Amino acid sequence: MNILVILIPASLILGALGLIAFCWALRKGQFQDPDGNAARILTKDHDDAPPL
């Protein structure tokens, strides 16, 4: 059962990493224009990150 000392923090840290990644994406405006992003991937034009 001592393995729990490692496993539980490991699972929590991995989960937290996912959460942080999501918050980062939210702050960077990646959920501002989902329809547009779906369409833009089909164009040939160079496209930088969306402006905030």
Add this chain to the structure above:
Amino acid sequence: MTDTAACPGCLARPADLAQPAVTPSQTLYVSLPQIHCAGCIAGVENTLTAIPGVASARVNLTQRRARIEAQGHIVTATLIAALTAKGYDARALNPEALAATQNDAAGRDLLLRLAIAGFATMNVMLLSVAVWSGATDATRQMFHWISAAIAVPAVAYAARPFFASAAAALMARRGNMDVPIAMAILLAMGHSIYEVLLGGHHAYFDAALSLTFFLLIGRYLDHCSRRAARSAADELAALEPPRATRITPKGDQQVAVDALAIGDMIRATPGTRLAIDGIIRRGRTDLDRALLTGEAMPAPATTGDAVHAGEIVLTGTLEVEVTQPAKHSTLNQLKSLVEVAERARSRYTSLADKAATAYVPLVHALAVLAFIGWYAATGDLRVALNIAVTVLIITCPCAMGLAIPAVSTVATSKLFRAGVLVKSATALERLCDIDTVIFDKTGTLTEGQPKLVNTVADAVLALAAGLGQGSAHPLSQALVAEAKTRDLTPTTVDNLQEHPGQGVSGTSQGRTVKLGNAAWLNTPEADGMATYLSDTRGQIHHFAFTDSLRDGAAKAVAALQTDGLKTVLLSGDRHANAARIAAEVGIPETLAEVTPAQKSTTIADRAGHTLMIGDGLNDTAALGAAHVSMSPAAAVDASRAVSDVVLMHGSLTRIPDTLSIARQARKRMQENLWLATAYNAIAIPIALAGFVTPLIAALAMSGSSIVVSLNALRIRSTP
């Protein structure tokens, strides 16, 4: 390749490398209601960046608008002209009014809370699985403590919207669905912490978190379903404020109408909508008053006549003396009429509120009874408290909280795809109550565009069309359009000259020809909308017009009548015109020559529930007074702002369609409430008997939420 290719795969490179850098000094917004694909995005962005002085343009396809960074001298009108030339429908937006909604702060906030609740739920659920599978003593205690460490901050942050809403309701001495929700979450948390401190068997951290998570999903769905509609509504408020051309000794100036004072002179060119009330000091014109009075036929006006805000100058340039400041104009008086009407509209209790008022006291009474019963039977305070708390947790209206938002999300998104914008949260429910549909005439049932009705020889029509090309008057334009549909080439007319308020004159085959009103041509006037032509031999020809019906008008009226709804026509136009249109579409009851205030009181005095459909400024008060209101997309901003539902596409057959989807939605909402009640009817006895464990609570809660959501999705598949 010497270029600095950013992507070796497609050889695309940053566009700004190819252009000299432009330092932007302002941000402009343009609304693009029609864009829908990748091609549109590229087209709009390329068109905009090609304009000198524009630094960058970014289209947001979700919000159907573009954001433009440009130098100070660029005005929105330039951008719109460029886009219109390329065939994109574009409208100006006021950047200040949009700033608040641009980032959708509320949506991001909800999404963040949802993410945190989801993360915490997953982790606590995993720990709970271990406890349910039989962890004991120290292991169970450790898992409970870890769960508490995750759950307490997560609930404190993620469930705040429910706490805030419940607190607000309690302050106002009302009950809403958030009161039992907040109570169940708080009790589950408090009870679990208490049990963990005492080393107890059952902790409900997972229940508190999954409750928060499911309910936040409901909230977020609700928010998303109305985001599209809300951003459209914001755009109405954000449309650029009206401006006027002021005549000053130093030349003409463009000023905001608020800056105009009594006695100022303004210039109005053909095609402008007047933004103030005043008196014509110089010039003759034809005024389109359809928005104010519902009259389809433009009225001539000349020096000394009064003009009102909202009227459109069709012909001739006017100099107008301002007689009322903008805030006292006819337009703004109508606005205050709307406010009065809206205040009078009885406060509607939604299905969710009705369910909550019935449900909340019942559940709380049951919990209290459970506590008293168990305390009397066992004399053990902890057991009695335990059972009372589990009753409250298991009866938490999680499914009820989802029951209505899930349905309205599915229904509004289905309507949105069909071109119907539902702006108000309770509009779908209110639509089910109506027994009478009241139509406005001009612009709602009819196109507001005259159409030639009498038989005219081709040669005569060709001459009339030749003259008509010289004027923006709707009757001239109707003649030109009719000639086009008959494949006639308009006769060449020289020396075309427009006589505002009278007609058009010119020369053909060396003789004077005239197209204009009866008085100008010295001929007796016929009934209804008509214009007259004096040909090369001086002979007078008569053209009669009618306002053509909007697509699907008769079909929509027929469908509504089969549905058992009464239909009424309410118009500001003359009796004869209103009666003719009513007969054409099959409406039995007609009220004509009514003023805006009368329209509003007519609706307020009618028994039963009315649906008002109108587009003009003269309808806004009536729209506000009706039980539900609809307006077509071409309506004036004020009407669309007051309406609950906006029809984005031309056909009126969307009205019966919307009604049938609203009825389906209400049926599903009621079913969902019954499902949620049925689940409670099973769960409450188990809780009262003291058999509920955290596992049962978690299963029951997720199970009922999923059933309710699936039931809501059925609307999508029904035609």
